[in-house]
Amino acid sequence: MYKIDFDKPISVHFIGIGGISMSGLAKLLISRGFKVSGSDNNVSELTKELENEGALILYGQRAENITENIDLVVFTAAIKEDNPEYAAAVKAGKSLMTRAELLGQIMANYDTAINIAGTHGKTTTSSMVSEILVNAGIDPTISLGGILDSIGGNMRIGNSPVFVTEACEYTNSFLSFNPTIDVILNVEEDHLDFFKDINDIRNSFRLFVEKLPDNGTLIIGSSIDDISYFYQNKKCNVITFGIDDNSTFSAKDLKCDERGNYSYTLVVKGEEAGKISLCIPGTHNVLNSLAAIAVAYTQGVDPDIIKNTLMNFHGSHRRFEIKGSFDGVTVIDDYAHHPSEITATLTGAANFPHQTLWCVFQPHTYTRTKAFLPEFANALSLADKVVLAPIYAARETDTLGISSKNIADLITSAGKTAYYFDTFEEIEKFLQKNCTNGDVLITMGAGNVVEIGENLVKNK
Numbered sequence: 001m002y003k004i005d006f007d008k009p010i011s012v013h014f015i016g017i018g019g020i021s022m023s024g025l026a027k028l029l030i031s032r033g034f035k036v037s038g039s040d041n042n043v044s045e046l047t048k049e050l051e052n053e054g055a056l057i058l059y060g061q062r063a064e065n066i067t068e069n070i071d072l073v074v075f076t077a078a079i080k081e082d083n084p085e086y087a088a089a090v091k092a093g094k095s096l097m098t099r100a101e102l103l104g105q106i107m108a109n110y111d112t113a114i115n116i117a118g119t120h121g122k123t124t125t126s127s128m129v130s131e132i133l134v135n136a137g138i139d140p141t142i143s144l145g146g147i148l149d150s151i152g153g154n155m156r157i158g159n160s161p162v163f164v165t166e167a168c169e170y171t172n173s174f175l176s177f178n179p180t181i182d183v184i185l186n187v188e189e190d191h192l193d194f195f196k197d198i199n200d201i202r203n204s205f206r207l208f209v210e211k212l213p214d215n216g217t218l219i220i221g222s223s224i225d226d227i228s229y230f231y232q233n234k235k236c237n238v239i240t241f242g243i244d245d246n247s248t249f250s251a252k253d254l255k256c257d258e259r260g261n262y263s264y265t266l267v268v269k270g271e272e273a274g275k276i277s278l279c280i281p282g283t284h285n286v287l288n289s290l291a292a293i294a295v296a297y298t299q300g301v302d303p304d305i306i307k308n309t310l311m312n313f314h315g316s317h318r319r320f321e322i323k324g325s326f327d328g329v330t331v332i333d334d335y336a337h338h339p340s341e342i343t344a345t346l347t348g349a350a351n352f353p354h355q356t357l358w359c360v361f362q363p364h365t366y367t368r369t370k371a372f373l374p375e376f377a378n379a380l381s382l383a384d385k386v387v388l389a390p391i392y393a394a395r396e397t398d399t400l401g402i403s404s405k406n407i408a409d410l411i412t413s414a415g416k417t418a419y420y421f422d423t424f425e426e427i428e429k430f431l432q433k434n435c436t437n438g439d440v441l442i443t444m445g446a447g448n449v450v451e452i453g454e455n456l457v458k459n460k
Contacts, residue, residue: 001097001101002095002096002097003105004072004105006032006106006109009029009032009033009034009035010034010071010072011034011035011036011037011069011071012026012036012070012071012073012074013036013037013038013039013065013066013073013085013089014026014036014037014038014039014073014074014075015038015039015061015073015074015075015076015079015083015086016038016039016040016061016075016078017036017040017047017050017055017057018038018040018044018046018057019040019076019099020046020145020146020154021076021103021143021145021154021166022038022076022099023050023154023155024143024144024154025099025102025103025143025155026038026050026055027049027050027053027155027157028106028141028143030050030053030054030055036050036054036055036056037055037056037057037070038050038055038056038057038058039057039058039059039060039061039062039065039085040057040058040059040061041059041060042059043059046153046154061083061084061085062084062085063084063085063087063088064088065085065088066085066088066089066092068092070094071094071095072094072095072096072097073086073089073094073095073096074096074097074099075096076098076099077098077099077100077170078394078395098173098176099173100173100174100176100177101176103143103176103177104176104177104178105178106163107163107165107177107178107179108178109163110141110162110163111161111162111180112161112162112163112180112299113165113177113178113179113180113181114140114162114163114164114165114180114181114295115165115167115174115177115179115181115183115208116164116165116167116183116185116295117167117168117169117174117183117184117185117205117208118183118184118185118221119169119185119186119187119188119189119190119201119338119340120185120186120188120284120338120340120341120344121185121284121287121288121291122145122166122167122168123145123316123319123335124280124285124288124315124316124319125183125185125291125292126142126144126145126164126165126166127144127148127313127315127316127319128289128292128309128313129292129296130142130148130150130156130164131148131150131313132295132296132301132305132306132309133162133164133296133299133301134150134151134156135305135308135309136296136305138160138162138299138301139158139159139162140156140162140163140164141156141157141162141163141164142156142158142164142165143163143164143165143166144165144166144316145166146316146317146318146319146335147316147317147318148317149316149317162299165177167182167208169191169201169204169205169208170194172207174211175204175207175208175211177211178211179208179211179212180212180213180215180217181212181216181217181219181295181298182208182209182211182212182216182217182218182219183219183220183291183294183295184205184209184218184219184224184230185287185288185291186221186223186224187202187205187225188201189201189371189372190338190368191368192367192368192371193365193367193368193396202229202230205230206229206230209230209231209234212234213236214235214236215237216236217238217239217298218230218231218234218238218239219239219240219241219291219294219298220238220240221241221287221291222240222241222242222244222247223242223244227240239294241287241291241293242287242290243283243287243290245267247290248268248269248294249266249267249268249291249294249297250266250267250290251264251265251286252264252265252267253265254283254286256351257351258351258353259281259351259352260281260282260348260349260350260351260352261278261279261280261281262278262281262282262283262285262286263278264276264286268297273303274307275307276293276306276307276310276311277307277311278310278311278313279311279313279314280313280314280315280319280320281320281348281351281352282320282344282347283344283347283348284344284348285348289310293306318333318334318335320332320333320334320345320349321333321334323443323450323453324457325457326432326435326459326460327435327460328436328437328439329431329436329438329440329456330352330354330439330440331442331443331453332352332440332441332442332443332453333442333443333444333453333454334442334444335444335445335446337363337364337368337445337446338372339372339375339378339379340379342361342376342379342380342382342444343379343382345442345444346359346379346380346382346383347382349383349440349442350382352440353440354438354439355436355437355438355439356384356385356435356436356438356439357383357384357440358383358384358385358386358387358431358435358439358440358441358442359380359383359385359386359387359441359444360386360387360427360431360441360442360443360444360449360453361376361380361387361388361389361404361407361444361445362388362389362390362391362392362404362443362444362445362447362448362449363376363388363391363392363404363407364392364394364446364447365391365392365393365394365395365396366391366393366396366397366398366399366402367396367400369391369402369404369406370400373402373406373407373410374410376407377410377411377414380407380411380418381411381414381416383442384417385417385418385419386411386416386417386418386419387418387420387421387427387431388404388405388407388408388418388419388420389404389421389424389427389445389449389452390403390404390423391403391404392445392446392448392449394446394447403420404420408420424449424451424455427452428452428455428456431452431456432456441453441456
């Protein structure tokens, strides 16, 4: 594999530079004096920011974008061999590197590399950790999978030897990383277009833990099945967290306010360690906060800084983000795209003041929709009324004969209310007509479903 010398900047081209992770890595290289170019299909705020920082952004992916002066080409798992830029780079004999490999090489330059993994909750937990460390004056470098207002985006360039990033299991990306602290929030079935089954996924997380040095630390959710499987052959320090009496970091005396936000008594190694209050809803965020607290303790952060940061943490974009209102209807957007995430979000939303709880869901990929069809229907049934948008294809094409209407049919056959529409325009018109004052509307999914709520708020 090509090895970057970060003291000798080169010219790097990113295929798909507008992606949330790719754009962050591009910013980091620019800050280190690298010459950066990249292509993307559409103009976005992220590509505009990169242009302002000196990157050459090309819209549309074409073979001629791979010029002679480029030393290294970086690409994501979504890029296939027939991509014109990838094919041109191979033909020209350019050095190639995946996004994950680049991220792994970057974090190898830091004494402390905190990798936050899990099927769900990575962005929220990474954002919590980021704000705590920044407020503690640790000055970390941060790479997130979402936009966090407090750091001005998805990337923060720090000056300390501490690096914080999300670690995604898809295509085994995180096996290219070089962590010193691993966080595993949960391990469930997902990305079944790549993994064979849950055992294959568990094995991938075990290999991820094996990347830790012997003096490294694993922070792992105690509710994960047979957690010793992940670290049984490791000498690393193991810290557990959970809502129980046996974890290193645990929560007791949970109380929920009128907006679904929880407070609890923090227990560290069996001893009460003060009260934690959150301003983001759901018990899943109690677990996320416990993981973040565990990370903060490893870095020696003052408990009062942890407490005050979490008390004022409002989440990153697209994580139960209140977008505004129209006709007295509160509009919230959430990134949930897996049945467990939907269940957690809608369970938390049930405590949010409302007359009728609406959920507009856009499934993400055909393979995930087919793999979890009944689970999606069951999870979405926690809302009072469900509206299904067409599947967001992402990296896939429709070869499975699956549709969002299949989910709607399962919900209605169980006696709940669900609707399916072919276009966003139809959905917006339907919601304008049928939502009433006091209702809560959640747009949900990893695609562009957020646009529905934004349009309703904008055009109120």
